[in-house]
Amino acid sequence: MEKLSLYDYLGRAAGQKLGNNVKQQADKEQVPVGWRKIENKKYVGNVLLYPKEFLDKYFQSHTKAIVVFSGGQDSTTCLYWALNRYKEVEAITFQYGQKHIVEIEQSKKILNKLGVKQVIVNLDQSLGFLAESALTSNGDVSQTNKYGLPSSFVPGRNGIFLYNAYVYALKTNADSLITGVCQTDYSGYPDCRRDFIDRLLETMDNGVFGDKKSNLKIETPLMYLTKSETFKLAEDEGCLPEVIEMSHTCYNGERKYKHEFGWSSEKGTSEDPFCPACQLRANGWEEYKKQYNK
Numbered sequence: 001m002e003k004l005s006l007y008d009y010l011g012r013a014a015g016q017k018l019g020n021n022v023k024q025q026a027d028k029e030q031v032p033v034g035w036r037k038i039e040n041k042k043y044v045g046n047v048l049l050y051p052k053e054f055l056d057k058y059f060q061s062h063t064k065a066i067v068v069f070s071g072g073q074d075s076t077t078c079l080y081w082a083l084n085r086y087k088e089v090e091a092i093t094f095q096y097g098q099k100h101i102v103e104i105e106q107s108k109k110i111l112n113k114l115g116v117k118q119v120i121v122n123l124d125q126s127l128g129f130l131a132e133s134a135l136t137s138n139g140d141v142s143q144t145n146k147y148g149l150p151s152s153f154v155p156g157r158n159g160i161f162l163y164n165a166y167v168y169a170l171k172t173n174a175d176s177l178i179t180g181v182c183q184t185d186y187s188g189y190p191d192c193r194r195d196f197i198d199r200l201l202e203t204m205d206n207g208v209f210g211d212k213k214s215n216l217k218i219e220t221p222l223m224y225l226t227k228s229e230t231f232k233l234a235e236d237e238g239c240l241p242e243v244i245e246m247s248h249t250c251y252n253g254e255r256k257y258k259h260e261f262g263w264s265s266e267k268g269t270s271e272d273p274f275c276p277a278c279q280l281r282a283n284g285w286e287e288y289k290k291q292y293n294k
């Protein structure tokens with residue numbers, strides 16, 4: 001029976017969490033594992049070898065995930081969440097005239113570090129051109145728009161992102177789309193609710209498969225978490241340092257000040273208050289420290 005290491009099977013480093021989970025499952029099923037001694041500059045020790053059939057079965061409903069990846073806190077946490085569960089992970093990033101374009105630069109840095117493939121889709125001439133939002137114009141992101149929603153809301157954004165990602169997932173035979181939308185601490189954006197995601201998937205399936213459903217699922221790991229719990233999830237998935245140091249959430253698009261919760265364009269004082277995105281993140285961080293005794 002062919003046995004191989006997780007590294008060889010995945011074609012990437014598995015990370016401790018995934019390594020532990022696979023080992024636990026192998027122990028539970030009493031799968032005969034093997035060992036191989038490795039001695040190189042980076043690592044000296046033994047690696048576990050698993051039967052290929054066992055690994056195929058382990059990843060059978062988690063073969064490939066497409067992560068909608070902006071380079072922000074939420075999608076960075078989702079990216080690691082995916083890497084800890086899926087055999088293969090790809091990222092799809094959207095450029096849509098957002099003021100905080102620096103998030104795309106950060107997204108590239110994070111993915112380069114992990115060796116994850118990224119496709120960048122340019123929506124400047126569609127969403128960026130058509131939508132009215134303070135996030136894509138010179139408007140103040142702290143105001144309310146004509147629908148009573150935050151002015152940073154981009155109408156249609158998540159729907160357009162997910163429709164694009166869905167089409168790409170079909171082409172690349174992915175079984176999951178992953179998005180970091182959240183309806184708990186959400187900024188009042190209706191397209192971040194699970195109800196919207198479910199209806200959208202049904203509609204997208206209907207447009208391709210008629211009355212049949214696709215095998216595609218849309219995973220929303222952060223949907224019911226508070227921002228504090230999202231920080232905890234980042235810790236559990238092994239990416240808290242990357243979230244703090246590398247991800248970018250600030251609407252004002254600069255990385256001027258390093259706070260405990262991450263980088264921001266603002267000082268966070270009464271003269272230079274946080275934008276709504278930084279404020280949400282700052283509050284979540286304080287809550288995280290309190291809730292988990294950090």
Ligand SMILES: [Zn+2]
Nearest residue numbers: 250251275278
């Ligand atoms: Zn900010």
